[in-house]
């Protein structure tokens with residue numbers, strides 16, 4: 304690459320892009336870790352985007368109608384941090400750049416949502432950012448249709464590399480975006496033919512432009528170091544009604560000795576080579592130094608958005624007070640005041656009618672009353688709408704022709720759905736929920752983990768939650784999934800026993816601010832076990848005494864979901880034999896863990912035999928069986944010990960020994 308020619312062709316542009324390159328080199332060298340090549344390769348695209356197109360205001364990074372910029376190739380985090388420092392984000396002073404990747408710094412190895420205002424989403428696991436961006440763009444479309452162009456009208460820009468595009472989730476995301484004609488989504492493909500192991504063609508020969516075209520995208524291919532071409536491509540992309548992909552031919556680690564090699568991908572720390580690169584750039588500056596004139600130009604770019612933001616604020620102020628309040632409420636992620644009264648009314652109705660329904664159906668009953676009062680919910684399913692019971696009568700379907708629709712047919716794309724939901728939640732103003740079969744949480748896992756890590760309150764509606772689904776067999780019967788989800792920090796896993804608990808679970812999910820919720824719901828019908836109406840949300844305590852011992856308490860049965868009714872039936876058998884038995888319903892371990900010691904002790908006192916009943920594996924149950932004042936020799940587990948089988952559900956529960964009789968026998972064997 305002829306660096307001298309680039310320098311002379313567009314000298315002003317060159318200097319600005321150079322500031323990104325030198326800051327990256329210095330920060331990575333100081334940390335002795337990180338990724339220099341990507342920011343150096345994409346600095347030109349970033350400069351043109353920020354200078355000429357991106358609507359942003361570093362002084363108000365969370366202004367709702369800003370354009371979103373997502374660095375999907377998150378290993379190139381120094382690109383984002385440099386831009387934020389140069390344009391004047393308050394959370395990104397120079398010291399943060401100097402502290403790149405150090406303890407307590409906002410400049411983590413990969414961009415992390417919440418560390419600094421201005422980082423839109425956590426990236427680093429390749430493919431997530433581009434898949435999140437589809438959710439950002441969907442949220443923007445829905446809100447533009449809802450609030451009008453004067454209030455919502457912005458673009459989502461993404462930078463993705465070869466790695467992002469090789470990841471499977473990108474396929475799901477691209478397909479969904481193309482079908483939905485998300486015209487405000489613009490992806491820059493950092494087409495540098497380099498990954499860690501070497502050149503991309505060692506592992507992949509996909510023609511990416513053709514791949515995007517096949518999925519319905521508008522595609523352009525440009526020289527990613529030519530500012531005029533970049534500018535023109537962005538202008539054309541904004542005009543096209545389809546989502547746009549701009550394949551930018553770039554050189555990784557441009558101008559460094561490691562340019563165009565896989566070495567250039569990683570940490571470039573050699574002092575002489577660093578010096579030589581800076582000299583080639585015409586910027587022989589000291590460590591972390593940026594030419595003051597160049598810094599000023601970048602600050603001017605940062606100041607550009609203030610007028611646009613203020614114009615927006617004026618337009619927003621012209622909305623009625625009610626509309627402003629509603630907009631602000633949804634952006635704050637707060638549930639409407641009506642929610643708890645609505646949930647209470649449903650609970651009351653249920654305790655009067657005592658329906659015997661599957662909890663997936665209960666969930667639908669709840670959604671039928673919630674969706675009309677929470678216009679920010681966006682439902683969907685990965686091609687299992689009729690099974691997940693996620694679509695309610697009022698939602699309407701989101702399509703290119705109907706942008707106010709709030710139900711999304713995600714197609715068979717669990718991972719893409721989960722990542723899109725993260726994007727919608729992060730965009731603001733929406734409360735996404737989406738369904739699939741519980742065992743396919745495996746497929747959605749990459750994005751589900753990031754919901755937890757980022758603290759975004761999306762709701763996963765996971766139905767068919769045990770062998771209780773029956774004939775579909777062990778491929779579809781989750782056994783280890785509850786344990787895996789419970790092992791993930793910052794996830795509330797709620798397995799409700801009936802419609803009352805399901806209503807309470809939804810209330811918790813929709814009022815959660817920082818924690819995603821997994822609802823584990825049955826395929827098979829369950830009796831209503833909470834027969835007395837209580838206004839209080841008992842599920843919020845995580846576990847509670849559902850039925851107490853009549854005589855001397857000798858046993859405590861702990862159960863979740865469909866096994867709560869098994870526990871109640873076992874209690875009947877035991878009480879008939881004079882064995883006083885308490886049943887504790889434990890819909891959410893995480894919330895029970897948060898209760899104070901005295902409450903936990905009241906629910907799980909020392910002394911009685913404890914038996915847990917759950918149609919999943921035992922992993923994790925020992926905490927409740929012989930932690931919390933319990934004793935190993937006085938505890939037992941009724942559940943799964945391996946994979947399930949294909950047969951009618953009732954037969955499976957018998958064959959795997961998850962019945963009232965098995966439970967009663969286990970208790971008696973422990974009492975002796």
Ligand SMILES: Cc1ncc(C[n+]2csc(CCOP(=O)(O)OP(=O)(O)O)c2C)c(N)n1
Nearest residue numbers: 341427428429464465466467497498499568
């Ligand atoms: C899901 C996932 N797998 C693996 C990695 C580790 N990783 C980080 S960057 C990278 C190569 C990415 O190549 P490319 O997107 O072309 O980036 P470039 O080399 O252009 O910087 C890999 C495998 C990761 N971050 N995420």
